[in-house]
Amino acid sequence: MSSEGFVIDRRRLAQLGAGVAVTAGLGALPNIIPEAKAADAPAAGEPIKVGILHSLSGTMAISESPLKDVMLMLIAQQNAKGGVLGRKLEPVVVDPASNWPLFAEKAKQLLSVDKVAAVFGCWTSVSRKSVLPVFEQLNGILLYPVQYEGQECSRNVFYTGAAPNQQAIPAVDYLMNQVNVKRWVLEGTDYVYPRTTNKILEAYLKAKGVAPPDMMINYTPFGYSDWQAEVAKIKAFGSAGKKTAVVSTINGDANVPFYKELGNQGIKATDIPVVAFSVGEQELAGIDTKPLVGHLAAWNYFQSVDTPLNKEVVAAFKKAVNDDKRVFNDPMEAHYIGFNMWVKAVEKAGTTDHDAVIDAMVGVSYPNLSGDYATMMPNHHLTKPVLIGEVQADGMFNVVWQTGGLVVAQPWSPYLDESKNLIGDWLPPMSCGSYDVVAGKCLGGGPKKA
16 A cells, blocks of 8 residues: 555544554554434434345346345334434335446436435446446435445445455455465456456556466456356466466356356366455355365455354344345445445434535444444545455355454555556545545546535
């Protein structure tokens, strides 16, 4: 992490009164964020509408449908407590059907027709990029719950998933330092998240002394199923006598045949470990995981973390969906945190007005299910722990490594020339999504208040 980014983040933490323990030598800061307070005299009125924008059909339904389920649970729980500002919450569920242009149409419908107070949605970065102009033009609020490639910092988006330095970079460091990996396969689905993440990782690996011949980069379409030839290439690449690993940014239901083919070709974790960024408990639910034992995933949460709060929330979800076999994963935890932060921000602002809530979100904290507190930073990203989990025979993950504290997100990568001097900071006086700390000026992404 750049020293400039840490200096600014630490100053902001002190300004916010926020308390987080972060990696890279920042140490511990006291947790003194005040609890958000509801308005003194909330008036009953029409329900507050909340948009849920997740694919319930198509290639991404395997990953996104559970996010709709957890949102319905959270809304029901909040209504049982009396709602927000004395008003019930009303979910408005739409299905963009893994169709990226349809995401934008549905987002416009939610903001312009349904008049939702906030939208919880998207998974793929291409869907987020599709809706971003809509939220910025209509001044809406999107809470985006999935790890992504960074290189973006919008006033209208709260990124509750991981930035690359909260997932991808630590995963590579783990493989390099703990597993002694020397050769790297960067395998991804062909769209913006894998391509940008791999661009960052390629630059990072080169900076660490990895030669280009020791990297193989490949992309396949969404929903790809014929993995025999691609897995054979991976197997051949890993036979050069150097420890090889696969860094996987494969998304959606293509993961099922990919992992099955690894098993078919006898690729064990002891031979060529795979670390995945988009595979969690949900994606493994329909697979015989016995041949995959020992392969890895990097997330900020796993269902197996042993905390009382996690057990309580997981049990509540299973009860809400009336299915004890259902699983809880990282993006679901991100919605859990993001939703509760949004409730606190609305109560702190005393209104659902978008501008007031956007300003109120910064500095709000809420418990992570794995322990400690997530804090919404001025760059609209959360502080997060990073965990490496190992696939178990039952489809769960055993945590084999984690950061010693929480990591402050870097939306702009310090490993790419075009972004190494940029930070995002939505508090005055910067109020800028891409501030050049060397030039001392905002390059764009300033306030767009209605």
